[in-house]
Amino acid sequence: MMITPTPLKQFLLVVMLSWVSVSSLGAQETPPNSDRPLISPETQVDYTPLRNLLSTQQWFRANETTRELILKAINRDEQGWMSRQDIATLACWDLKTIDSLWQEYSQKKFGFSEQFPIFIETGNKPGRLLNSENYDQFGNRVGWRKDNQWITFKQNLNYSLDAPVGHLPIPRSEYEITGGRLNYTAITQRMVDCKIVSYPTQKSPIFTPSGNLKKSN
Numbered sequence: 001m002m003i004t005p006t007p008l009k010q011f012l013l014v015v016m017l018s019w020v021s022v023s024s025l026g027a028q029e030t031p032p033n034s035d036r037p038l039i040s041p042e043t044q045v046d047y048t049p050l051r052n053l054l055s056t057q058q059w060f061r062a063n064e065t066t067r068e069l070i071l072k073a074i075n076r077d078e079q080g081w082m083s084r085q086d087i088a089t090l091a092c093w094d095l096k097t098i099d100s101l102w103q104e105y106s107q108k109k110f111g112f113s114e115q116f117p118i119f120i121e122t123g124n125k126p127g128r129l130l131n132s133e134n135y136d137q138f139g140n141r142v143g144w145r146k147d148n149q150w151i152t153f154k155q156n157l158n159y160s161l162d163a164p165v166g167h168l169p170i171p172r173s174e175y176e177i178t179g180g181r182l183n184y185t186a187i188t189q190r191m192v193d194c195k196i197v198s199y200p201t202q203k204s205p206i207f208t209p210s211g212n213l214k215k216s217n
Contacts, residue, residue: 045073047097047098047101060159063154069098070090087190088186095190102169109161115142118165127189171183
């Protein structure tokens with residue numbers, strides 16, 4: 001003999017089936033695990049610590065860790081310093097990951113990609129130090145200089161989202177009073193080589209710091 005469910009049981013059955021369907025849909029839409037390791041396939045350097053620091057807005061430690069990871073990626077961690085030639089060997093995956101993490105967790109206020117257009121707008125060129133005045137203008141714009149002087153100690157940087165656009169990261173050593181100009185121009189060239197940023201071709205017009213158009217050399 002067939003037992004007919006009561007209206008209450010029918011209602012509960014519908015609610016239960018609906019809950020199962022919604023739960024299944026939610027499980028399918030769950031994003032990938034954001035805690036997965038960020039290990040470079042080219043250098044085997046683990047960038048998970050940098051992501052963890054940036055996700056909690058520990059800007060000072062993230063800045064220090066960025067330099068440490070770059071040194072490790074180019075096999076200069078034991079020496080503790082890097083040359084332009086060393087920076088030219090930095091794996092593109094590693095550089096792009098560092099830049100992307102800084103952009104993501106600062107809402108695109110920090111990162112090498114945010115510094116690059118300011119670097120160009122102030123009359124500088126990737127991989128070349130045209131003159132110190134142009135680089136000083138860049139330092140002024142991103143807040144690496146105060147009162148017409150380069151910041152000597154890292155503690156004088158602004159480790160907050162109130163800092164100027166492009167203020168972080170700064171990979172220079174603590175006592176480089178010139179801002180590590182040659183090394184930074186090498187980083188900008190590596191950004192172009194890795195196609196992380198675009199740079200005008202020889203015939204493309206660019207804006208000078210005064211706002212006038214000119215042809216790039």
